[in-house]
Amino acid sequence: MTFSPQIIEMIKTGIWETLYMTFASSALSYLIGIPLGIILVVSDKDGIYPFPVLQKVLGLAINLLRSVPFMILLIMVLPLTRMIVGTTLGSKAVVPPLVIAASPYIARMVESSFKEVDAGVIEAAKSMGASTFQIIWKVLLPEAKPSLLVGAAISVTTILGYSAMAGFVGGGGLGTIAINYGYYRYQTDMMLVTVAILVIIVQIIQEVGMKLAKISDKRIR
């Protein structure tokens, strides 16, 4: 199976668009997800700054967002997308719905990473007179770092998977190519190639994430 230069060019653009969507959305989602995750843990009734009402409301909102299927969300937020990026087409237009879908997911991942931090260590920090902010900044975040990196590998690959769905609304990227050529035009070879590239990208992200987590973890050695 050989591809014309135009096709190869198109696949290259697809890879770029996919990476752009994935990493731009991941970065923005983490910007929102990490603070939300921190609030979830800290405001828990057994947390370092109990605020159960806030915790319950936030948890509920996150669950609500997480239960909406991504395809539906993609269409539901179209007006918002237009408002933010000025268009509802192309890779840029997929970023806002991706961020809205991924942030609550990441908030939960971050929450579970923080919950792994030994309660005894937090107690020790409290016994030294650490403030809530100092505990978050100097204990929770650094102690949870390896677990956060593992979570990041999982989250980014999940976001990559979501971004491929954007093909159905003309979002661009490898997903669009797979759907337009492989699905609508029955060009199986095109579909296989794009899927293979997606598999490779997922592998790389996952491996790099796990490696980083391992290198940064001082518990095993």
Add this chain to the structure above:
Amino acid sequence: MFGRPIIQLKGLGKEFKTANGPVLALKDINLDIEQGEIFGIIGISGAGKSTLVRCINLLELPTSGQVIFEGENLAALSVTRQRKARQSMGMIFQQFNLLAQRNVLRNVCFPLEIAGVPREAARERAMELLRLVGLDERAKAYPAQLSGGQKQRVAIARAIATNPKVLLCDEATSALDPNTTKSILELLKQINRNLGITVIVITHEMTVIEAICDRVAIIDQSQIAEVGKVSDIFSEPKSKIGRQLIMGDAVTNVKFDHSRKIRITFDGRSSTEPVIANMILASKVPLNIMYAATRDIGGTAVGQMIVQLPEDEIDANRAINYLKSAKVPFEEVSGDDV
């Protein structure tokens, strides 16, 4: 002997709300801890001793009564001043609670960072403390690379980094082997003597109290059963729990009424070898000495001794097995033979 009280607990009570209703963890605790002493708090698990130590630095908020630290009622202070007060009280734990992602040096720097000490000054102070606990050469190691005893030394260095007036030790040696326990207790004593830090030791092991404490409070079922100088309580425990903790369960429950007796003959063993004491220590079984006639003849022990074994079959066999393994000649005697 010691100065004024540094910590006073007045009518302290703590109630936990659980799904099965309220649980009383502490009830009307009144204690004065004097400046410069090593004060022990002992009790069996579930007695409330860990809750008590956490009430002292307000990790747990008491539901009644007062904690008075250097004349100030801690609960009445603002949150900021409570945090400041905590910096005057170091704490070490059974599980060490070191930061796993920070090396030894940065662990000791941690409380200094919290207290706002500049980076370089903090490092210097931390190195000085690591020298004090004998771990300056492991400054770059991570907690996972240290033994339990070393981790506790780092934890101690960390706990006294901010020059606290009080060091709270919550079962600090309970996860350590006997030899390491001894060296950690020595370090605590050294810190108490040399730096004048008041030490409060929470434990369930009488040996810890015996080794370093000046005074002790025995806590049982959420209340103080008795409190006093260690020497007084050891020689004459007044409470039932005190007797139990000091004598141990074994002694109080052992019966000798109709049990077996054995005759141990000393036929030339070194008179410096404490046969009976070794037997008791090794088998952990109390014995009743009924008759003894031994003499030291030119460095060897000659004579015989009749001891009564406990009624419990297993205990009696443990003692007999020790004699067999130590190759001490003995024979079983019936009641009339004696």
